[in-house]
Amino acid sequence: MAEPKDAIKEKSMNLQKEMLAKQFHDLSKATENGRKVVYTFVPGNLTELILSFDMLPVYPEINALQSGMRKKSGDYIKDAEKMGYSEDVCTYVKCDIGMMLNGNIGPTGEKLPPPDLLLLSYTGCFTFLKWFENLERLYPGVPVAMLHTPYQEDGKITKDQVDYMVKQLKEEVIPKMEKVAGRKFDEERLSAMMLNSARAEDLLVKVLESAKNVPSPIDAYFAGVYYIGPIFTAFRGTAEAVDYYSELWKEVQERMQLGLGPVTPEGEMKEQKFRLVVEGPPNWTNFREFWKIFYDMGAVIVASSYTKVGGVYDLGFRHDPAEPLESLARYCMGCYTNMNLPQRVGLLEKYVKEYKADGFLINSIKSCNSFSAGQLMIMREIEQRTGAPVGFIESDLVDPRYFSYANIKNRLESYFQMLEQRKIIISQEGLSV
């Protein structure tokens, strides 16, 4: 079958496209319209708080991945390397710096405004800290607000930790935001937004958990990265996000009723031979090629850790209008990459079992230390605890030099054949493994 020129899209995807177009248009007019702009990160973002001040958020990681998908990251990275950034530095950072050096043009082709505030709300990844130090130099004089998020070293969130974060919000973050926005913090407005957050979160969980069905109506990784888009970025707490997730959930329910599989860029996925749980971010520079290897071989991703980097909502956390600042604190600490390794193993084990997965696969990212640390241990633990065959591939987020199609295809082919062989031999020969 010839590959269609344009990817086949669901209605909700078009809705999301419109939302993003408006968002980037608003950003391009921000200076003109006197709107203040906050640069911040996805994991543990304080979007409702930013929006409650009528400020506009910008997420450099999202810009970097968008540049990767639009095949611009290679040149951006080279420009950052010319400035002296080493080959080993996180490629999101280099791509973002390169984009700024090239006029800061966003994914819609419109110029992004410079930051009025750098809000560093998450430090689980220490690169984030350095990233904003570098942005501070690129935008001299820009104020920086830092919210330190304690790592879940002991595998739980304590009241002291919550108090510590709320104290920072009250004494450090909010006053700085008030100063930049030129207005007072409105707690009621924040609470009202959190009601929307919780609604959208409920719907997202339903969508992601629909993959427990056999066959699964969604791909929880390749399509999952689109599903998490609005809620992990500028739309959490908005009515638009609730509308988007209502529409998405409606579509997924329809597919379930009709017994349909996930929608891929080439149409509905007909055959689901393997159900996989995937750990690690996807590669963005060759995203469609990468996805195609999976759907061509009948592999559907039923759960992934990457779709939890902006919140592990399926573990029950919801933003709470009754305790807005406390819930922001709990949210920040609960994100996937802020969980300790035993917690991550526990979560992935639960996924393999509850989503009836045939295998567990890791995509290890060459330039991401915070994701890659512990992955081999995770892999071994999952293998021992669940008996699921495990696979390991390597690529990068946005550096096209590190995506070797032939190598990845060769490994994935071997991995899928390994799953298939086990299935057939075990069923045909009645062996127990």
Added chain:
Amino acid sequence: MNKYYLGVDLGSTTSKAVIINENDEIIGRGITNTRANYAVAADIARDEAIYNARFSILKKKLETDFQNKPEYRKYIDDLESVFQYEQFKVRLDRLGEELYKTCYGYFKDEQQREEMLGHLRSIRRAFKPKIKYDYLYNNLGAKNQFFRDIVSEKYNEELGKIDTQLFEPLMTVWDKSISPAENIRVQFDFAELVHQAMEELKEKYSSLPDRTDDHSSFHFDAEIGLLKGNFEHVSESLREHIDEITALEFHISNMTGTGYGRALLPFPEDCIRSEILCHAFGAHAVFPETRTVLDIGGQDTKAIQVDRYGLVTSFQMNDRCAAGCGRYLGYIADEMSISLNELGPMAMKAEKEVSICSTCTVFAGAELRELTNLGEKREDILGGLHKAIIMRAMSLIARSGGVFNEFTFTGGVARNPAVIKYLSQLVKENYGDKIKINIHTDSIFMGALGGAMFARRNFKPETPATSSNKAHA
């Protein structure tokens, strides 16, 4: 009719073919390092495996006779060796034609051309009988038996004897001629070649000296002795059996392709399988207690964990860089101007291992020159290089989960004694003395063997299990 199954492993350096019978026993092996396209390489390896299979079947038939008549075994072994020479000869003639052709096209000046042709003729005249002798008297030993390697060595030897000024033009002629000669599939007539081989043997045995003092083996002497006055009788007694296997219709019931070039094989899609699965399945079949397999091939290293059925549970492969693989050794051999087969034995003579970085093949080459200039002995540098390769493999093994139960080492590199030495040393150091390390003489064929075994089982999702195809565990 007996059923046979074929596995073809198209590697980055060599292509291998294995034929098994219904009991998973290897009855035919074929290997080629032709640099032609994968389809030709697969054909060459398969043809060779089929010829080898005919001899295996013959030997199996004569098993009882062999016990009472060792001269029979000797005769058949010799026949197979001479048969290989007959094939070699055809290819050698091809090479001769190519050399002359290149010469005509390359040298425009008639006088120069005639001079070069004269040299080429004398070179051919000199090395042809030498190669024949090596085959007839089993003189190839542990040397590489690939066409390119054997003739290159002899050609270079002869070239060394003539005027150095001619070296470059004659090497150019060689470089332009070897590939076309080597990369063509020659379809041999088995019967014709076997009969020619029998004639050659007649000549060999009739001209044997009374004693072969060169050969110290008692059996060898005795067999040769028995054949000397008796070869015509032996040859006539065996002719019927030989004719029978010559006429045998060889039916391949199913086949599997694996290795890097597998996607290019003219096989149906469901007959193509990953080399990871094949290596593991093959290694496990030969050593059923194996739980960890290490395969070092031409350009990749695989650490594979298998369960008690030979099914892969996880694997790790080198990514982004092929330093530490077979090609690394090839490059080092080129740098040192010695043959690949000499590397291991030379490294075995090391008195110490010079520390060498194994992260980059090219850098290792530079390091090698630097160390040589500093006065380090070649043997010690090679010791270090071999150890460096194994250290890289050990890191991959660690990533795949470590070594469990029996450990089986496969791939072309498993023929290198120094690799085996350092591997055994480091596996024991890291995983204890109790780990049993398996290295089979057929280690290079493990992928093809696994492929053939898959072909026999014919695992297809659509096909219901057949009771006769029980898993071999």
